[in-house]
Amino acid sequence: MTELTELLSELVRVPSVGGSPHEAGIQAMLADWMRAEGLDVDLWELPLPELTAQPAFPGMEVPRERAYGLVGRLPGTGGGRSLMFNGHVDVVPPGDLAAWTDDPYSGRVDGDRLYGRGACDMKGGLVAALLAVRELKRDRPRGDVLIACVAGEEDGGLGTYGLLDRGWRADACVIPEPTGLAVVPANAGALTFRLRVPGVSAHASRRTAGVSAVEKFLPVFTALRELEAARNRDVDPLMKRWDVPYALEIGTVHAGDWSSSVPDVLVAEGRFGVALGESAQQAKAALEAAVGKACAADPWLAEHPVTVEWWGGQFLPGRNPDPAFTAAVVGATGVTPEQWGAPYGSDLRLLAGAGIPTVQYGPGSIELAHAPDEYVPVSEVVAARATLTRLAAAHCA
Template sequence: MNELTELLSELVRVPSVGGTAQEAGIQTMLADWMRDEGLEVDLWELPLAKLTALPAFPGMEVPRDRAYGLVGRLPGTGGGQSLMFNGHVDVVPPGNLSAWADDPFSGRVEGDRVYGRGACDMKGGLVAALLAVRELKRARPRGDVLVACVVGEEDGGVGTYGLLERGWRADACVIPEPTGLAVVPANAGALTFRLRVTGSSTHAARRTGGVSAVEKFLPVFAALRELEADRNRDVDPLMRAWDTPYALEIGTVHAGDWSSSVPGELVAEGRYGVALDETPQQAKAALEAAVAAACAADPWLAEHPVTVEWWGGQFVPARNPNPALTDALVAATGVTPEQWGAPYGSDLRLLAAAGIPTVQYGPGAIELAHAPDEYVPISEVSAASATLARLAATHCA
C-alpha cells in the first residue's frame, strides 16, 4: 500500500495539464518506471501535424507543440488473448486556487485519500493498472498485457488516436476512469460548439438606440435549456442512473469591448451531450434547429441569425461491442458492482470504433473529477488494481 501511495502522490505532483510541457514530461517518467519493472517500452513522439490532418481526427482544444505516446508491454508466454489498460495522463487546469485547501498538485496523503488535480481523473486508475501489471509478472499469462499511457484525452483524444494510428491493438481493453468501481460499458458523446450573437453597439447612455447582444442571447439560452429537457425525457436504460445524462451547458460567454457601450457581439461556447446510438450529425441538426427556431421568433434575430460553429473535441457515443468482456469484468470484481452508462465522452469510443471491446472500471467518484480538492480513495485504487489483475489472469490465460 505504501508503494501505491508513493507512486500515486509522485504522479499527482506532476502538473500535467493538457498542452503543457509536463504533459509530455510525465510520459518520460512513466517510461522509466516501466523499464525498471522490466516491461518492453514504446515511447514515441506523436506526429501531430500528420494526425490532425487526418479526416477522422477527433479534435483538440488546446495547442500542443509536442506530445508523446507510451505503451508498456508485458509479453505473454504465447497463445493467449491480449488485454490493454488505457489511462490518460493529462489533467484539466486547477481553476480558482483559492477554492483549494492546499496546493492543487500537492499529492497530499490524508487517511485513505490522495489529494490533488488528477488524483481521481485519472492517475489513481493509471496506478491501479501499473501495479496490476507488476502483479501479473509473477503469473505471466499466455497473452500480452499492455499499459497505454495517453495524452489529450480531456480535449479530444489525440493520444489514443495516435496510439491506434501507430498500430497498437489488443483483444480487449479496460479504461480505469473514475467509476467508483462500477462497470461502465457505454459512454454518451459530447460535442463542443460556439454561438455568435450579433447586436448593434452604441453608447450605453443611449442604449435604446442599440441592440444588446447579451439581451438577444437570452431567448437562445432558454431554447437550449428546452432542448436539453426534451433530449433527457426518454433515455436508454443504461443512462437512467443520471438525472441529466445528456447535459447541454454554456461554459463561457464573452460580450462587448467597453463597459459603457451596448455590446455588439456575444460569443458563447458550450458542451452538448450526444445520446447513445445517436450520430453527431443528428445531434448537431437538433441544436441548430433549436437555435434557428429561437431566432425566427425574434424580429432582430430573424434578420441577424445566430451562427453555430462546431469545434474542439468531438466525442461520439459508444457501447462496448462485446458483452462477454463486461461479464468477465463483473466476475473479476468478486462482488456485484453497479453497471451504468457514463454521461461523458471518453476514449472508449475510439477504441470500440477500432474493433477493440472496451469497458470502463476504476477508482474514484466522477463528481470529484475537475473539482477543487479532488481526491481518490487509496482503498479503491488497491481494489481496482486487484480486479484488473484478476481479469487479465483470466482473459489472457
C-alpha cells in the same frame, strides 16, 4: 500499500495539465518506470500535423507543440488473448487556488484519501493498472498485457487516436477511469460548440439606438434549455441513473468591449451531450434547429441569425460491442458491481469504434474529478489493482 501511495503521490505531484510541458514530461517518467520493470516500451512523439489533418481526428482544445504516446508491453508466454489497460496522463487546470485546502499537486495522504489534481481523474486508476501489470510478471499469462499511457484525453482524445494510428491493438481493453468501482460499458458523447450572436453597438446612454447582443442571447439560451429537457425525457436504460444524462451547458460567455457601450456581439461556447446511438450529424442538426427556431421567432435575429460553429473536442457516444467482456469484468471484481452508462465522453468510443471491446472500471468518483480538493480513496485503488490483475490473468490465460 506504501509503494502504491508513493507512486501515486509522485505522479500527482507532476502538474501534467493538457498542453503543458509536463504532459510530455510525465510520459518520459512513466517510460522509465516501465523499463525498470522489464516491460517492452514504445515511447514516440505523436505526429501532430499529420494526426490533426486527418478527417476523423477527434479534436483538440489546447495548443500543443509536442505530445508523446507510450505503450508498455508485458509479453505473454504465447497463445493467449491480449488485454490493454488505457489511462490518460493529462489533467485539467486546478482552477481557483483559493478553493483548495492546500497545494493542488501535493499528493498528500490523509487516512484513506490521496489528494491532488488528477488523483481521481485518473492517475489513481493508472497506478492500479501499472501495479497490476507488475503483479502479472510473477505468473505471466499466455497473452500480452499492454498498458497505454495517453495524452490529450481531456480535450478530445489525441493520445488514443494516435495510439490506434500507430497500429496498437488488443483483444479487449479496460479504461480505469473513476467509476467508483462500477462497471461502465457505455458513454454519452459531447460536442463543443460556439455561438455568435450579433447586435449593433451604440452609446449605452442611448441604448435604444443599438441592439444588445446580450439581450438577443436570452431567447437562444431559453431554447437550448428546452432542447436539453426534450432530449432527456426518454433515455437508454443504462443512462437512467442520471438526472440529466445528456447535458447541454454554456461554459463561457463574452460580449462587448466597453462598459458604456451596447454590446455588438456575444460569443458563447458550450458542450452538447450526444445520446447513445446518436450520430454527430443528428446531434448537430438538433442544436442548429433549436437555434434557428429561436432566431425565427425574434424579428432582429430572423434577419441577423445566430451562427453555430463546431470546434474543439468532438466526443461521440460509445458502447462496448461485446457483452461477454463486460461480464468478464463484472466477474473479476469478486462482487456484484453497479453497471451504468457514463454521461461524459471518454476514449471508450475510439477504442470500441476500432472494434476493441472496452469498458471503464476504476477507483474514485466522477463527482470529485475537476473539482477543488480532488482525491481518490486509496482502498479503491487497491481494489481496482486486484480486479485488473484477476481480469488479465483470466482473459489472457
